[in-house]
Amino acid sequence: MSHQPQRRIAATYMRGGTSKGVFFKLTDLPVEAQVAGPQRDAILLRVIGSPDPYGKHTDGMGGATSSTSKTVILSPSERPEHDVDYLFGQVAIDQPVIDWSGNCGNLTAAVGAFAIEQGLVAPERVPDNGFCTVRIWQANIGKTILARVPITDGQVQETGDFELDGVTFPAAEVAVTFTDPADGALFPTGAKVDELEVPESLVAGGRLPVTLINAGIPTVFARAEDLGYQGTELQEAINGDPAALARFEQLRAYGALKMGLISDLSEAASRAHTPKIAFVTGPKAYTASSGKAIEASDIDLNVRALSMGKLHHAMMGTAAVAIAVAAAIPGTLVNEAVAGEVSGQVRFGHPSGTLKVGAEVVEQDGQWQARSVTMSRSARVLMEGAVRIPI
Structure with missing residues (x-):
């Protein structure tokens, strides 16, 4: 042969x-x-x-x-x-x-x-x-x-x-x-905070406050506390829990539906890359996966984001864009988590350490627009x- x-x-x-x-x-x-x-x-x-x-x-x-x-x-x-x-x-x-x-x-x-x-x-x-x-x-x-x-x-x-x-x-x-x-409307529903109606098995009361934003990549932001987390978790705390991963994937699907990215929940499985789902909280001290100590004074907020069904080891660059834009706009859950006012740049904590991102946003005729976001990589x-x- x-x-x-x-x-x-x-x-x-x-x-x-x-x-x-x-x-x-x-x-x-x-x-x-x-x-x-x-x-x-x-x-x-x-x-x-x-x-x-x-x-x-x-x-x-x-x-x-x-x-x-x-x-x-x-x-x-x-x-x-x-x-x-x-x-x-x-x-x-x-x-x-x-x-x-x-x-x-x-x-x-x-x-x-x-x-x-x-x-x-x-x-x-x-x-x-x-x-x-x-x-x-x-x-x-x-x-x-x-x-x-x-x-x-x-x-x-x-x-x-x-x-x-x-x-x-x-x-x-x-x-x-x-x-x-921004991909189309910055806030696809027109609101800075929405409530996802989800099964009570996912969230007590069946309603989860979220910020849905199209900047860098479509992203669903929720409060860490509303999901039962501290917001300082490392990968194993989420990725080692199959039930938690399944819950996040279902919440992501409901977010995709609310954002108009899919027309039926079953379509989320074939659109695993977008939207992302993340949870935020205010600045808290934690130890990064490298062993580096991150002090609350080092950051403006903590963010943990999932990609392709798993908690990311650091932060996706496109999600960092979404974080920077949402942090700069009053009334979003990300801005709510920030310690003090955001003046052009925001520094957030992620599982591997910290990242600083700058966003230029403007409000015109009652609508927010993102002009640019800049970050340093290698x-x-x-x-x-x-x-x-x-x-």
Whole structure:
């Protein structure tokens, strides 16, 4: 019996922020994967190693977590004043599903570096020394993102002394700006606080106050106290409790329905990447997963967010956008949790430490708008060459 040899596909494995993913140039993909559809999904699923009933991704490039089971496809942008089109795929671990409904803010920091190194940015825009602002069109959500990439001797600078909680080693700082980050109406229901009507088995009384916001990524925010949590929990407190995870997933589904992202609760399973669900509380001291002591005076509030059904080990970049915008607008549950007034930037605690994010918001004719959100991340190439898949 004869067997076909594995296929080789040029690829780069990169870390961006607190995430990792497999990066491809669109033209390096097999022809059938250069357009959206089942064939593209099948190839990328096999690259990552999903679906994996063992939850390990032993036979693929994925890391068996929402932060490390990601794919990115880049191509030269045909849009004026943009350098590159960025398409992101969040790969499920135990299901044959790639969710294309949202962005990965962390990997955006790596998009700029990859685009420069792969010749997707015009050479005249890359200085010998200084910074290159890569103009990214985020194709999943139709938004512009700017990545300020440091350049040394004409090459992307990856090493440096910038430290990011959730990442073990320092690297070069990459400032990422999300322009006009709201996807449609900032508050899809028109309210800063809604009440989700849910089964009493999920929340006592069957009503849960939430802030539903479309900024960076659709997000459902609830008070930690309303869910029976302190807001300082680390991963194991949530991820080691199957009943808690099932409860959060059901609440997320009700939030998606209220936001108009799905028309029936059953559709939430196929839209696992969005919306996110998070819980907030005021500034409280805790010990981060690294053993680092976080004092209440170090932060404005605590936030814990779930991604792809698990509590995130740090914070998704897109969710950080939602946090910053919601914190800056009076009347939201996130703003309620903040200690004092937010003056442009908010520093929040997450399981791995802290993160500072700045948001510019304005109120016009009684409606709030988010103009931009900026945060600092880092990125570097981990491996480059080719992935092989038996297809």
